[in-house]
Amino acid sequence: MRYKTLPCLILILKFQILFANVGAKVPAIIVFGDSSVDAGNNNFIPTLARSNFQPYGRDFEGGIPTGRFSNGRISTDFISEGFGIKSNIPAYLDPTYSIKDFATGVTFASAGTGFDNVTANIASAIPLWKEVEYFKDFQKKLINFQGKNKARTTTRESLYILSLGTNDFLENYYLIPGRSSEFTIEEYQNFLIGLAEKFVLDIYKLGARKILLTGLTAMGCLPLERARNIMSGHACREDYNKLGRDFNVKFHSLMDKLTKEVRGIKLAISDVYGILVDAIENPHLYGKYFHFVFTFEILIHLYDKSLIRISVPIVLNSTLRN
């Protein structure tokens, strides 16, 4: 299938010490998801959903476009740094890294993917079930590297992050026929929630305990959606924002349910919706940089005829340390 555009996901994760106060040290950050947290896995699979070219990476160390859909580092890199681990999290498929690097943090994420297998197919991205297969492969290597006992501790104490879902709606449900004739939007949300639950239980069975889910952001305010919203003067699309809010309510119910039912699990949801809205409404609180980049991104979408996405995840520096 021809590559169209991927959704523009500005993922802003407010770094809260969600799991640090349980007393245990977090030895590694292990990441699953889409372009919001891909650090270059897509460079090593046959897909056009890549960001290994300028202007991506222009603020990264050495100005290198690594395959992060960002001007610089991505949210999970900052989280890793916030936990005092390392300043960036490498992509699992990148052969320049090995288990020695992955043992303290790794991302299996793939731009263009979703909860739904169909979403991953659209961009030839790595489906979520396959990311879990890569995680199993990683666990084997970790046992060889650290020994059985230490690897078990690493697995249990690590922070797992899942950042996913926007593509299921914006690149799949609303863009191509198929899912929208099978499911009403409400049914489709429930279908995705079911897949999210399955994912959490799958990695729980593999030993994960501390899991951060990101929910959906204000999708209607993503620069790509605003650029497409020509009829309304490039305003945010309220229908997509409402969908994000509705989905997040379901996500919270899922978290409450699993917290009650699953022994020893520690789940949290990052409010990526509220942070983006706050940053749009109060850009001055987040520094000049936010406003500049966000505006710049919309302009790129308006004028870039190739329609290639420029996504600039911005981690709010000031809130990172709170």
Ligand SMILES: *[C@@H]1O[C@H](CO)[C@@H](O)[C@H](O)[C@H]1NC(C)=O
């Ligand atoms: C997605 O694909 C995997 C691998 O083929 C399969 O095991 C899984 O059941 C599929 N999920 C859905 C919801 O169809």
Ligand SMILES: *[C@@H]1O[C@H](CO)[C@@H](O)[C@H](O)[C@H]1NC(C)=O
């Ligand atoms: C974050 O803020 C600190 C202190 O204000 C500054 O020194 C640092 O360069 C900033 N980091 C980024 C990535 O903007």
